Amino acid sequence: MLNDIQKSDLLDKYLLDTLSTSEQQQFDELLKRDTAFAEDVSFHKDFMVGMDAVGDEQLKGLFQTIEQELAAQNAKTVLIDKAKQLATDIQGKVNYTADQLIALFRPVPSYEMIMNYTNRGEDLEVITPAKNYDCKDQVLHFEMKAPGSNEMTILIENNAQEKVQEVKVAEQEMFFTIKLSDDLKPGIYYWKVSDGKNMVMGDFYLGKNLLPKV
Numbered sequence: 001m002l003n004d005i006q007k008s009d010l011l012d013k014y015l016l017d018t019l020s021t022s023e024q025q026q027f028d029e030l031l032k033r034d035t036a037f038a039e040d041v042s043f044h045k046d047f048m049v050g051m052d053a054v055g056d057e058q059l060k061g062l063f064q065t066i067e068q069e070l071a072a073q074n075a076k077t078v079l080i081d082k083a084k085q086l087a088t089d090i091q092g093k094v095n096y097t098a099d100q101l102i103a104l105f106r107p108v109p110s111y112e113m114i115m116n117y118t119n120r121g122e123d124l125e126v127i128t129p130a131k132n133y134d135c136k137d138q139v140l141h142f143e144m145k146a147p148g149s150n151e152m153t154i155l156i157e158n159n160a161q162e163k164v165q166e167v168k169v170a171e172q173e174m175f176f177t178i179k180l181s182d183d184l185k186p187g188i189y190y191w192k193v194s195d196g197k198n199m200v201m202g203d204f205y206l207g208k209n210l211l212p213k214v
Contacts (some may be wrong), residue, residue, distance in 0.1 A: 012039070030069055053142070059177070094185070101212050104187030107203070108159050111190055114201060124148050124198040134206040139202065140191065141180040146193025147172045154178055155192040171195065177178065186210045 002010070010027050013019045019027060030037050044209075096104070115131060125146035129135075148171050156165035156178070164184060169176050178191075186207025193200050203212065 002026070011040060050175065051138050061195055094124065098212060101186070101210055104159070104185055106159055107188055108161060108190065111203070115203065124193065124195055124200055126193055126200050126202065129202060129204055131202060133202070134208040135180070135204045135206055138180045138182065140180065142176050142178070143194070144174050147174055148193070148198070150195045150197070152195050156191045157192065159188050
């Protein structure tokens with residue numbers, strides 16, 4: 001069943017004589033069974049006859065204006081829908097109590113000690129991401145000063161020391177990115193890069209703007 005916008009589109013194309021074969025069939029069928037649509041067609045046909053005296057060019061200009069206004073309205077509707085979805089997504093991320101946020105952003109003491117000690121192994125050194133990196137785009141960009149001599153494994157852990165993601169990277173890779181899972185909660189996370197012989201680690205934040213001020 002066609003909605004009002006689709007019916008209006010059919011009527012416009014009919015008046016401009018640009019209906020495709022399938023659209024013409026739709027139009028004819030609609031004309032037979034939809035009284036309101038038939039009345040609209042009749043009104044616009046009479047309007048077209050009355051516009052003959054005005055001239056074809058002005059008539060085309062009128063319909064072009066109408067089409068532009070419809071396109072602008074449709075674009076506005078799309079933007080509104082996207083804004084609503086974004087608001088829903090944001091609400092889903094910030095719908096936490098103060099205590100829950102404090103728990104999500106609580107550092108792991110043993111991990112903090114390791115990171116303060118070193119960010120390099122014997123044959124493995126990470127330049128970026130830097131400590132306390134604010135990850136805003138769900139992507140971690142890695143730059144290696146000393147890349148692993150074997151295939152590297154990147155583990156992502158939350159502050160409960162639970163693995164939430166694992167990625168394999170070829171040996172001697174100097175630059176690579178990790179696309180994080182979309183369902184990760186805001187909080188502090190840790191990455192661990194290992195080549196089987198050495199392991200280095202760092203931390204990053206998701207939703208750092210929600211970090212409680214305590």
